[in-house]
Amino acid sequence: MHLPDYKEARSRSKKEYNRIEFKSNNKIANKYSGKKFFLKTYGCQMNEHDSENIEALLVSLGFSKVDDYNEADLVLLNTCSIRENAHNKAFGMLGRLKHLKSEKRDLLIGLCGCMAQEASVVEEILRDYKFVNFVFGTHNLYQLPNIIDKAIEENEQQIEVFSREGDLVEGLPVIRSNNYKAYVNIIYGCDKFCTYCIVPYTRGRERSRKKEDILTEIRDLINDGYKEVTLLGQNVNAYGKDLYDDYNLGDLLEEIALMGIPRVRFMTSHPWDFTDKMIEVIGKYPNIMPSVHLPVQSGSSKILKRMGRRYTRENYLELFHKIKDTVPGVSISTDIIVGFPGETEEDFLETMSLVEECKYDNAFTFIFSEREGTPACKLEDNTSLAEKEERLQRLNAVVNKYFLENNKKLEGNVLKVLVEGISEKKDMYFGYSETNKLINFNCDRELSAGEIIDVEITSAKTWSLDGKAI
Numbered sequence: 001m002h003l004p005d006y007k008e009a010r011s012r013s014k015k016e017y018n019r020i021e022f023k024s025n026n027k028i029a030n031k032y033s034g035k036k037f038f039l040k041t042y043g044c045q046m047n048e049h050d051s052e053n054i055e056a057l058l059v060s061l062g063f064s065k066v067d068d069y070n071e072a073d074l075v076l077l078n079t080c081s082i083r084e085n086a087h088n089k090a091f092g093m094l095g096r097l098k099h100l101k102s103e104k105r106d107l108l109i110g111l112c113g114c115m116a117q118e119a120s121v122v123e124e125i126l127r128d129y130k131f132v133n134f135v136f137g138t139h140n141l142y143q144l145p146n147i148i149d150k151a152i153e154e155n156e157q158q159i160e161v162f163s164r165e166g167d168l169v170e171g172l173p174v175i176r177s178n179n180y181k182a183y184v185n186i187i188y189g190c191d192k193f194c195t196y197c198i199v200p201y202t203r204g205r206e207r208s209r210k211k212e213d214i215l216t217e218i219r220d221l222i223n224d225g226y227k228e229v230t231l232l233g234q235n236v237n238a239y240g241k242d243l244y245d246d247y248n249l250g251d252l253l254e255e256i257a258l259m260g261i262p263r264v265r266f267m268t269s270h271p272w273d274f275t276d277k278m279i280e281v282i283g284k285y286p287n288i289m290p291s292v293h294l295p296v297q298s299g300s301s302k303i304l305k306r307m308g309r310r311y312t313r314e315n316y317l318e319l320f321h322k323i324k325d326t327v328p329g330v331s332i333s334t335d336i337i338v339g340f341p342g343e344t345e346e347d348f349l350e351t352m353s354l355v356e357e358c359k360y361d362n363a364f365t366f367i368f369s370e371r372e373g374t375p376a377c378k379l380e381d382n383t384s385l386a387e388k389e390e391r392l393q394r395l396n397a398v399v400n401k402y403f404l405e406n407n408k409k410l411e412g413n414v415l416k417v418l419v420e421g422i423s424e425k426k427d428m429y430f431g432y433s434e435t436n437k438l439i440n441f442n443c444d445r446e447l448s449a450g451e452i453i454d455v456e457i458t459s460a461k462t463w464s465l466d467g468k469a470i
């Protein structure tokens with residue numbers, strides 16, 4: 001049994017990590033043919049992409065996927081720790097599964113992802129959720145086949161969580177959820193330690209993949225007909241710092257753009273690491289999508305300092321305008337936290353005025369959520385939850401106003417859309433523009449997913465646009 005430990009997770013060493021090639025265990029390939037699995041994913045794109053690997057590993061064991069957990073022989077929760085509600089949702093699901101397991105004794109239940117890296121979660125599972133058969137963490141996902149096999153063969157709870165990142169494993173099998181758009185990890189972990197954030201503890205230190213491995217993966221995706229790649233990392237802008245003296249995200253984006261894939265996206269960008277070269281490259285290549293996710297978190301320099309964000313309101317605005325001025329038609333989205341400990345009404349009004357200035361195309365807004373073990377937990381917090389909720393509502397009203405206002409400006413314009421399919425609600429096609437706006441549209445001819453077509457925008461809504469293919 002390996003249990004997670006925050007002290008160890010917090011430590012960072014300069015020790016080189018090994019790049020190893022994933023090897024499947026042939027002895028257990030297809031051993032569980034005929035068994036069914038249900039996989040539930042919480043959280044960010046990183047987790048979604050991990051689930052694409054998990055699915056392939058389960059299929060290699062012989063499992064097949066089902067969409068209803070009542071039909072499954074194995075239920076696996078790939079969890080998220082970022083805020084309390086994600087945490088509560090996973091525990092709520094475990095409660096329902098306990099019930100199911102009382103009727104279905106052989107049901108196998110597993111938990112993985114970020115929550116598995118939290119010592120308190122694992123303690124709770126050991127104490128109150130003895131029916132959970134296995135737990136593994138973000139650093140040893142590749143061991144999933146052996147862990148499951150052991151849990152079944154030995155019929156006892158397996159807790160296998162490593163606090164520290166180990167090797168960087170290449171060549172994991174993957175079953176992608178989309179045939180035209182793919183996620184590609186370029187960097188794992190985060191070394192920023194923003195004071196509210198649990199990610200540096202659950203995902204380990206920053207480790208970049210070798211550029212050759214990334215380029216090979218993208219070459220294969222192009223050969224398989226993929227039209228769009230999204231380069232993923234907690235902070236993609238730190239790409240290469242741990243590996244190369246003189247090769248960063250700007251250089252990587254440029255090499256990928258030159259490979260000729262129609263669309264390249266990247267997320268998330270910490271403002272601190274954004275270089276002029278990166279901005280220049282994004283502006284230069286038409287196949288690097290003009291869409292940047294640039295979390296600001298707060299408009300108050302005092303709060304930003306407490307958050308450990310390493311920039312001031314002024315630094316952020318300077319960068320924001322540089323990107324806007326250099327990349328034609330760029331859309332910028334953001335993340336904002338309200339109610340951080342010590343945030344006064346004046347601080348909050350600074351966030352509101354920053355939003356008035358930036359007029360974001362999209363924004364994800366949250367109330368500060370205390371995460372055990374992070375420095376922000378120790379800060380004094382005098383604001384009531386009701387007041388924080390009220391701030392969130394006021395903030396959402398302004399961000400929404402600008403979403404609609406920006407979208408209205410697009411009425412009558414022709415945008416390039418990557419077709420995804422037919423939308424569920426209406427009898428219309430849907431897809432995303434270069435600036436990552438959701439477009440529902442009509443078309444006289446039959447379209448296939450993966451086509452990139454011109455759509456004239458006929459009407460704007462807050463979160464989407466309607467149009468007509470031309």
Ligand code: 5AD
Pocket residue numbers: 082083196197198295297335336337366367368369370371
């Ligand atoms: N409370 C609220 N929001 C948080 N985020 C990260 N940690 C917390 C927290 N403890 C938000 C940040 C980040 C996004 C992914 O989630 O805005 O950018």
Ligand code: SF4
Pocket residue numbers: 190191192193194197198199200234235270
């Ligand atoms: Fe968390 Fe900050 Fe790292 Fe983003 S940059 S993952 S908010 S610590």
